[in-house]
Amino acid sequence: MTLHDPGQEASLVPFPAGPVIDRATIEGWARWRLTRRDFKPAPVISLGEYKKMSPRQRYLHDLHRIATHSNLPIQETPMSAAVDDAMRRLIQSNAVKRTERTRPGLMVNGGGFQGKTETVCETAAEFEDHWLELNNYLNPDAVPGTRDLIAPVAYVQTPVTAKPVSTCQAILDFFGEDYKNMNLPTLTRTVRRALKEHATRVLILDDITRLKMHREADQDVLDFIRDLMNITVVVLVGVGISKSGLLREGRQDTRTGEWVFPPVKDKSKSPNDEAVTQTERRFKLVNLDPFSYDTPQNIAAWVSHLGGIESQLRLFNAHDQPLTNGTMPEYLYRRTGGVVGLLGCLIEEACMAAIDSGQERLDFELLEDVGIHPGKIPGLNAEAGEVPAVPEQPAKSKSPRKKRGRNTVFDDRGGASAATS
Known part of the structure; x- marks a missing residue:
């Protein structure tokens, strides 16, 4: 089967790519309610399996991974x-x-x-x-x-x-x-x-x-x-x-x-x-308060929340506990003040950077290069307090991070693709 087969392409992107649902209408609310758990995260595969894919398959899998990190499930706290x-x-x-x-x-x-x-x-x-x-x-x-x-x-x-x-x-x-x-x-x-x-x-x-x-x-x-x-x-x-x-x-x-x-x-x-x-x-x-980090019970709840996010990450070089190992929980708390929305923004941007650079893991150096900018999200009224204060970001790394080269999968080279699945 050739890669440009439309049926195969549809099966490679099993996640919604349409507009954001407006819940402020009776039809929109019903659609959101019925589909709110339909998103399927990217499958867990090894780096070896990823390398065996064709360039286009890798591109689509990367897109699915990005969508997974952008749609982390809401966890109960x-x-x-x-x-x-x-x-x-x-x-x-x-x-x-x-x-x-x-x-x-x-x-x-x-x-x-x-x-x-x-x-x-x-x-x-x-x-x-x-x-x-x-x-x-x-x-x-x-x-x-x-x-x-x-x-x-x-x-x-x-x-x-x-x-x-x-x-x-x-x-x-x-x-x-x-x-x-x-x-x-x-x-x-x-x-x-x-x-x-x-x-x-x-x-x-x-x-x-x-x-x-x-x-x-x-x-x-x-x-x-x-x-x-x-x-x-x-x-x-x-x-x-x-x-x-x-x-x-x-x-x-x-x-x-x-x-x-x-x-x-x-x-x-x-x-x-x-x-x-x-x-x-x-x-x-x-x-509905943010997480605290002042008692063993509160710290354990924060770490448990981070553990739930870990299970959704799709990075090839990440170890088993990229968010809960060592001093990472304390670092993430300092960056976000225990606010779950800010944590989601940070993890989403950091995973994007990890994939884009080819590093495929989260570490302190990469996280320090990632800012949190909730004020850029449209529809928020700053005067009503809807844009939270972001804790001061640690100093960024002075050494520039090498980025992966531009993806050329969709460039027209004048001939039909010979890649097969």
């Missing part, structure tokens, strides 16, 4: 497990309520790049998987004259400049609702109707700290969000929630740890045109 437990219990206990009584909400707080969004989305997706199966993939609340489409979870990103109108529109965008020429009262009624008709049990509002409580419009948005708590469980995700002003009006219940907020007394201050209930709104605040 002690911190994310605590968030998962709190969110799972809250959703399950409130999903079966049959009356429009106020449901407690959840605020997930943490720094940038600490995995808040992925943790929350994974917990919500797990719930939706089981909930749909339980209800035979039908809307349990469907009544004649309403839609049959069910959306147990709605994931919405808070607009950068959040106002009641733009927040309503963002929620309606998820459901694909037409809101052209709607005024605010109509928008709020449409949001409430969409949540009910789609049997939505969980509404996730990500990047909630884009709300600035010194702005009157943003205060109205928070009032509106609280008014939705008698329909669905509201999960707010953000950076530095405790210092953002979102909790300014509330008081913390010393017995339960929940934050209690007074109802909106003046109806004119709320965009919700329906009667405001007299039930106080409650949010539980949970933190």
